[in-house]
Structures are given as structure tokens and as C-alpha cells.
Amino acid sequence: MQKLLKWLKPYKNYVIASLFLIFLQAVSELYLPNLMADIVDTGILNKDVGYILRKGIMMLLVALGGTIAAILASYLSSKAAVGFGRDLREDIFKHVGSFSLAEFDKFGTASLITRTVNDVNQIQMMTVMGLRMVARAPLMGIGSMIMAVYKDAKLSLVLLVTVPFLIGIVYFLYRRSVPLFEAIQKKIDRLNLILRENLIGIRVIRAFNRSEYEKQRFEKANLDLTETSIKVNRLMSWFMPATSLVVNFTIIAILWFGGIRIERGTLQVGDLMAFIQYVMHLMFSLMMMSMAFVMFPRAYASASRVIEVLETVPEIKEPENPLEPEEIKGTIEFKDVTFKYPGSAEPVLKEISFRAEPGSVTAIIGGTGAGKTTILNLIMRFYDVTSGSILIDGIDIRLLPLGKLRDAIGYVPQRVVLFSGTVEENIRFGKDLRREEVERAALIAQASEFISNMEGGYNSVISQGGKNLSGGQKQRLSIARAVAKKSRIYLFDDCFSALDFKTDAKVRAAIKEETKDSTVLVVAQRVATVMDADQIIVLKDGRIAGIGKHEELFKTCREYREIVLSQLSEEEFT
Incomplete structure (x- = not known):
């Protein structure tokens, strides 16, 4: 994941501003229970309405400030994460464009598409979560721990028992989920490959009456992906109940021991309420960290696959000391x-x-x-x-x-490749040409007659892969495209x-x-x-x-x- 941070550098100002706003949000949330304790212990106890109103207005202002900070932090973190994802996809696309056919053979088209789209989306989601939740959770957790100890150090000893349980749950889920998430990404590759083959080869499949076989092949790959996903979800389904159980037992223990301390006069009711709020903040922070750790394995698996593409050095490279003749004659x-x-x-x-x-x-x-x-x-x-x-x-x-x-070089491949767009755009693909030059190339390739019979002539739209043309028409357009380069x-x-x-x-x-x-x-x-x-x-x-x-x-x-x-x-x- 660290290797991908350089794509986040252009957005460092957004990240810094987002982290500062998250800090302000955390401070406001940590200050609110203290104000609430003052209202209970001083205002309500002394029946001082003015004090209650002053502290209440202060609570509203602090809460409003925290809300504004949270909204701005969410906006800036989203902007940074989306920009990061866009730049990463763009660089993957450019890098893959430099691959020789050997690298394409190594990865496969379906896998490269999955890595560019699905895997980058996983990393982008983790980036958003990292800026919003992972950055906020330590601030809230550490701050809540400090405030809880400040309110009552002895009562805080309860956390020494419950926090390790939560950490143990997170560690167990992390260790078990990493290999499953890596397997899911590979199985998505396999599913995309089968789907792509079916869509491209639909004519052959129907001609050989193999539709049922292909359905079974797809169902098998889909079922394999589903079963692995169910394993992960079944594993994750233990997370919320287990953490909720630990949190509830923690609250019960605090109420039990807190009640005893109130009865003895060593703790006030407002302070207990504030203490419970701080403990809830602490537990919620740990749960946020846990959710991040749950998502991290999939993002980590995706990052590894993306880095593998980006670190692949193309076999075909530009020469270090190129010889550039003024003109290539063609021998x-x-x-x-x-x-x-x-x-x-x-x-x-x-x-x-x-x-x-x-x-x-x-x-x-x-x-x-x-x-x-x-x-x-x-x-x-x-x-x-x-x-x-x-x-x-x-x-x-x-x-x-x-x-x-x-x-x-003017090249006409054995397997014709046309691009979605107009006839003219396809002929002009190799070189920027005037309309008369396009028409001349079509005339040489004996394509002008069928082009003129098309509804839009040279402005007729060619569907993806040239599906609305015959084999001979596609070959003639491909020849025209090569000849047009001169x-x-x-x-x-x-x-x-x-x-x-x-x-x-x-x-x-x-x-x-x-x-x-x-x-x-x-x-x-x-x-x-x-x-x-x-x-x-x-x-x-x-x-x-x-x-x-x-x-x-x-x-x-x-x-x-x-x-x-x-x-x-x-x-x-x-």
C-alpha cells in the first residue's frame, strides 16, 4: 500500500486540511460529555437554570462546529480519494499501453480490466475510509482514554480487561480474511474472463449449440465466487455481535462499579454519565478501527495486484541511445x-x-x-x-x-480491429487526414461503394468491433486505414x-x-x-x-x- 502513496501526494493539501478538520471534530466530540457532566453536577443539582442554558448553548455551538468540520472533512477526503483513484487508473492505463504482447499474455485482458477498475475501486474506498475513519479513530480512542482516566482512574481499570478482547477479535478476523479476499479477486478475474469470452464469441457458441455448456461454465465460476464470498461474509457476521457483546458487558461493568462509587460518594452522577460517553467513544473508535481492518485485507490484495502491474517492466523499451535517421526508406x-x-x-x-x-x-x-x-x-x-x-x-x-x-509502418492485422465511431474516424485513425484523402484511401481499398450505400456515408457509425459490417467490409476498411498513412x-x-x-x-x-x-x-x-x-x-x-x-x-x-x-x-x- 505504501508504494501507492505517491499518487496521493498531489492531494496532500486536501489530506492535511481533512485531518485538521477531523481533529477539530474529535475535540468537539470529546468536549461535549464534559459539558454534559457540568450541567448535571452543577446546573441540575443546584437548580441553576441560567447555568444550564449557558452550558446548553455552548454544547449546541460545539456540536455545530463539530458537524461543520465533519462535513468539510468528508468533502475534502472524498475529493482526495476520488482524484487519487482517477490518477491511479490513468497511470495504469498508460503503463499497460506500453506493454509488449508478452506482458498482455502474462496477465490476460480480463485480469487487466479487473485490476484497472475493480481493484482501484477497492483501494479508493479504503482511502476514503482511511481519511475519514482510521484517522479519526485513534484521535477519539486516545482522547477518550485520557478523558476517562481523568474522570476516574480506578473505574478505567475495567478497560484493561475489555479492550484486549476487542483487539483479539480484530486480529483473528484479519488473519482469517486476508487469504479469502485474495482468492475473491482471482475468482472475479476468472468470472470476467468467462463473461468476456461469451460476449465476444456469442456467434460461435450459438453456431455450435454450446449455450448450455457455457451457462454451466459461468454458473460454476459464479458459484465458486459466491461460496468464497459467503465464507468471508460468514466470518464477518461474527464481528458485530462479538464487539457488541464486549461493549455491552463493558457498560454493565462500568454501571455496576460506578454505582458503587456514587453510593460511596467518590464519584458524581454527571461524571459517571461523561465516563460512559467516553467509554462509548473509545469502543466506537475500536470498532471503527476493526471495520477498517476488516476492509483492509481486500484493499491490500487489490493494491498488491495493482502494484504488480505497475512494477512490471515492459520487455520492449525505448532504446537508451536511439539512432534516429532523418527518413526511413524501408529496406x-x-x-x-x-x-x-x-x-x-x-x-x-x-x-x-x-x-x-x-x-x-x-x-x-x-x-x-x-x-x-x-x-x-x-x-x-x-x-x-x-x-x-x-x-x-x-x-x-x-x-x-x-x-x-x-x-x-502501415499495418493490416489478420484479425480486423475496428473502433466504435464513424467510418471516417476509423480510416483517419493512423493519421490526421482531409476528407478527400480519406475518400481516396477508401477507393484504393475498394470500400467507397459500400460506404456510399450506408445511410450516413463516411459519417455512418460503426458499432463496437464493427459488428454491423460484414467480414469483407471490415477488411477493406482496415486496408484503407493502413493505406491512408502513406x-x-x-x-x-x-x-x-x-x-x-x-x-x-x-x-x-x-x-x-x-x-x-x-x-x-x-x-x-x-x-x-x-x-x-x-x-x-x-x-x-x-x-x-x-x-x-x-x-x-x-x-x-x-x-x-x-x-x-x-x-x-x-x-x-x-
Whole structure:
């Protein structure tokens, strides 16, 4: 928790003012029983109405001052806690944005969402409670103890028996609840993961008639979370009855021994009433501390999870001594590149070497899992190579600023990602463009026709994930977004698969003209898509099985020949 205090520093003035107001509130509450004792022992006993009125008005003013202090303290502490939570969420979001894909794989999307939202809320609630209750409880507790001893030191000996009981209850609950609260947060992660998978994959679930199975899977995770939550609540249900029992026995003991002392004439009735008030304040303070200790384990578990994210150092970092060329021309060279995913036993790419020049198209083809997409991910530094090097214009990409590197690349992913917003906003996502430039990019991607048929044209709203578009329409918008950047390097990751052959041919012809001075890498499954490439790289089991043009590879590379014959007859490609 201490590591998170730096996010509270910008609000230190609010915190200091809140603590001062809480101090004033505590002083007013501690002074009230003393005034009440004076009214009883002096005013009522002597039947002095004027004295009673003067002390009564003083009690009202003290109570009013304490109330105003409490309201202001509550406002300032809430403002500090909410600002703290906002800044913490913002920094988590920024930090997660710097993660490489390896860190995303480590935590998982569902867990990162839970940590950013749910866990930060738990910490924020604990901050509010800490400023309001935890800060007030020691003041009230210590002050009440001092005042109780001041009123009657001998009667205060009762507290030496009862206070340790309360402390023991708190300690027992704290020790038992910490592991349960940590388990709850992990089970919330699991529930969020299943829920997210169901919402994203609803079409597949229904297509395979697995709705009942998914319901059972969700119910199992939900029941697991519920049972753990019930365990915690069952444990906490003992808290109030146990503390109330201790408090009530304390009051009974005070009344018993206090009555004896009044009978002996060593204690006045008003002082006994004040003493009981101070003891109630003390017990209430201990109960507040107890409630804080009950909530603390969950906040502590959440803080540990948040700190784990914030202290995770991204594998992909900005270079310490970057080399920043005036312009990236686009020559890409792989030199003996080997790559292994984190946690994987075997490399997915082994000793890959090739060169791609500006003005040329390099196609990458191979079976599923051969490592085609991984090559593109390495060029963009989503991961770093395990060994070997990747050069752009003769410079190792690990020495290039990430912004400079990625600004030079137009990327179309295999799995299309569109954002909620308008068609124009999605095309302009990579670069601030004029409307005519947006329209030109859409024309190149053969998307202008279906966009013009949409109700709002380029101002038509795209739903989350592009659910209101077909697969081919989404691919064409994704291509338009990449082409609109006018980059020196283009990476197309099997992004023509949802297009019919006629549209595919039109798109590739338009792209070829648009990117004639750029370096183009195309990952594809279709032979028709790669046949016209300047060089084709054939991958098998992470190694290069052959490099060359279509006709050459068909004669010399067995793997390529098998791929071609599985899709085309000999008459079609000759």
C-alpha cells in the first residue's frame, strides 16, 4: 500500500486540511460529555437554570462546529480519494499501453480490466475510509482514554480487561480474511474472463449449440465466487455481535462499579454519565478501527495486484541511445533471426534470413503455425527477437525510437480491429487526414461503394468491433486505414481472406500502384495472392523452405509445390 502513496501526494493539501478538520471534530466530540457532566453536577443539582442554558448553548455551538468540520472533512477526503483513484487508473492505463504482447499474455485482458477498475475501486474506498475513519479513530480512542482516566482512574481499570478482547477479535478476523479476499479477486478475474469470452464469441457458441455448456461454465465460476464470498461474509457476521457483546458487558461493568462509587460518594452522577460517553467513544473508535481492518485485507490484495502491474517492466523499451535517421526508406533485413515465445519450449522461428527492398513485394506463405504472422510482429517490435537481428535501412530496429519505427509502418492485422465511431474516424485513425484523402484511401481499398450505400456515408457509425459490417467490409476498411498513412513499409497479414477473387484482384492492383515506392510484406494463404510477388518466402516449421519467384519455387521447392497443387490445377497457374 505504501508504494501507492505517491499518487496521493498531489492531494496532500486536501489530506492535511481533512485531518485538521477531523481533529477539530474529535475535540468537539470529546468536549461535549464534559459539558454534559457540568450541567448535571452543577446546573441540575443546584437548580441553576441560567447555568444550564449557558452550558446548553455552548454544547449546541460545539456540536455545530463539530458537524461543520465533519462535513468539510468528508468533502475534502472524498475529493482526495476520488482524484487519487482517477490518477491511479490513468497511470495504469498508460503503463499497460506500453506493454509488449508478452506482458498482455502474462496477465490476460480480463485480469487487466479487473485490476484497472475493480481493484482501484477497492483501494479508493479504503482511502476514503482511511481519511475519514482510521484517522479519526485513534484521535477519539486516545482522547477518550485520557478523558476517562481523568474522570476516574480506578473505574478505567475495567478497560484493561475489555479492550484486549476487542483487539483479539480484530486480529483473528484479519488473519482469517486476508487469504479469502485474495482468492475473491482471482475468482472475479476468472468470472470476467468467462463473461468476456461469451460476449465476444456469442456467434460461435450459438453456431455450435454450446449455450448450455457455457451457462454451466459461468454458473460454476459464479458459484465458486459466491461460496468464497459467503465464507468471508460468514466470518464477518461474527464481528458485530462479538464487539457488541464486549461493549455491552463493558457498560454493565462500568454501571455496576460506578454505582458503587456514587453510593460511596467518590464519584458524581454527571461524571459517571461523561465516563460512559467516553467509554462509548473509545469502543466506537475500536470498532471503527476493526471495520477498517476488516476492509483492509481486500484493499491490500487489490493494491498488491495493482502494484504488480505497475512494477512490471515492459520487455520492449525505448532504446537508451536511439539512432534516429532523418527518413526511413524501408529496406528490411532479417539476419539469422530466431524467436521463442515466452514460456514456450521450442522456437517458433529458426535462423530466418531474407531482405526486402523498397519498391518490391515480399510474400510469405506456409502452413498454419509456420510463423508467418510472427515475422510481422517482430518487425513492429511487438516482441523482440531471441537471437539474430532485424535491420531497417541497416539499423537494428532495437536502436530505433518506437514511435519512429511504427510511424513508418502501415499495418493490416489478420484479425480486423475496428473502433466504435464513424467510418471516417476509423480510416483517419493512423493519421490526421482531409476528407478527400480519406475518400481516396477508401477507393484504393475498394470500400467507397459500400460506404456510399450506408445511410450516413463516411459519417455512418460503426458499432463496437464493427459488428454491423460484414467480414469483407471490415477488411477493406482496415486496408484503407493502413493505406491512408502513406507509409514506407506496409505489412498485410492475410487481410484478403474475406474478399472474393474479383475484389481481391482489384484491391491488390490498386495497392500495388499506391505502394510502388514502398516495401510491402504480404502474409497470405491463397496462392493467387502471392503469385505476382517479387519474392516469395516459404515457411515450414519455423524455417525458410525456399525463397524466390513463383515459377522458380514451383520447380525447386517441394513445400511450395504442394501448397500450389492443393489450391490450383496445373492448367490454372501455367
